[in-house]
Amino acid sequence: MHELGIASSVLEAVRAEAQQHPGARVLRVGVRVGELAGVDPEALTFCFESLVKGTEFEFLALVVESTPRRHRCSQCDRTFAVVDYKLACPDCGETVTRCVGGDELELSYLEVETP
Numbered sequence: 001m002h003e004l005g006i007a008s009s010v011l012e013a014v015r016a017e018a019q020q021h022p023g024a025r026v027l028r029v030g031v032r033v034g035e036l037a038g039v040d041p042e043a044l045t046f047c048f049e050s051l052v053k054g055t056e057f058e059f060l061a062l063v064v065e066s067t068p069r070r071h072r073c074s075q076c077d078r079t080f081a082v083v084d085y086k087l088a089c090p091d092c093g094e095t096v097t098r099c100v101g102g103d104e105l106e107l108s109y110l111e112v113e114t115p
């Protein structure tokens, strides 16, 4: 499963970060997942929870933030979120727009508690 690989790389990143803050507890990790990334947020959360179960990161919460597909207008240069597959520019109505985002898959933040 695709999500399992992602969950374990997230956990690896958290582990690496935790090593730089000895004694600190990582409470929460945020992941930004674009709608075009082909990742199921629920499956990702499920995989993550099963990975951390019984480890030192058992109480670490994964927060998946979904981001929409974004397009940029070729006329007025406005960037907008695509809703319901409407690809035309909401400002000027131009139909030639280019996909500029929505396939990201990245860590957005780590919430660390220092003693």
Ligand SMILES: [Zn+2]
Pocket (backbone or CB within 6 Å): 073, 074, 075, 076, 077, 078, 089, 090, 091, 092, 093, 094
């Ligand atoms: Zn426009």
